[in-house]
Amino acid sequence: MSIPTPTDGASADPDLSAEIDSVAPRQVDHERARAAVREFLLAIGEDPDRAGLRDTPDRVARAATQLFGGLSQDPVEVLSARFSIDHEELIIVRDIEIYSTCEHHLLPFHGVAHVGYIPAPDGTVTGLSKLARLVDVFARRPQVQERITTQVADALVDHLGVQGVIVVIEAEHLCMSMRGVHKPGSRTITSAVRGQLRDPATRAEAMSLLLGGKR
Ligand SMILES: Nc1nc2c(ncn2[C@@H]2O[C@H](COP(=O)(O)OP(=O)(O)OP(=O)(O)O)[C@@H](O)[C@H]2O)c(=O)[nH]1
């Protein structure tokens, strides 16, 4: 499979350029989620009081706290871990496993994210794990893949002051695999490129490191 040359991931869709500064914590309302799942089980013709389902509303509500935990997390906080190592060249973390939930069907999509950036001119970087945490902050929300890609790139520009960033996400959407069009195995690839990485030579170097002999 070949990856298309990434284009600027910016979009005219206001949803895609949604404000990513400090978010007001939005904790899952456990009791409300529990009641909604019980109601949903009734709606599909199930008996929520049968033995196998009795604890399901509670389990789903607890799972939602993890799956949508990103709604109460602040990307600014993740990127507050920073230090200067006087490095002004490309830094890439690739193959970051990503699990998210499609906002159209509330079904999972999963795959890998690759994040590369050129630090700010003063050589300030963030911890490598923070790039993966940043991906999770945005993935653990009801999402579309394009928005996660855009939000990760913009967070690095806005809150780490990077000179350039490239984000590529490859994922399989279960809403396309197990229902609807029924195309298991199809992969959606999205990219966002900002700043110096929009230069064709720098972008080409980043892409070859990012895909690192995988294809
Ligand atoms: N662009 C984009 N589309 C997505 C994403 N996740 C799911 N979708 C699509 O959202 C669309 C919703 O289309 P609708 O016609 O409103 O819903 P639907 O009738 O369930 O569509 P089908 O999936 O084609 O059965 C579908 O084409 C999905 O494939 C995503 O991350 N990005």
Ligand SMILES: [Zn+2]
């Ligand atoms: Zn979907």
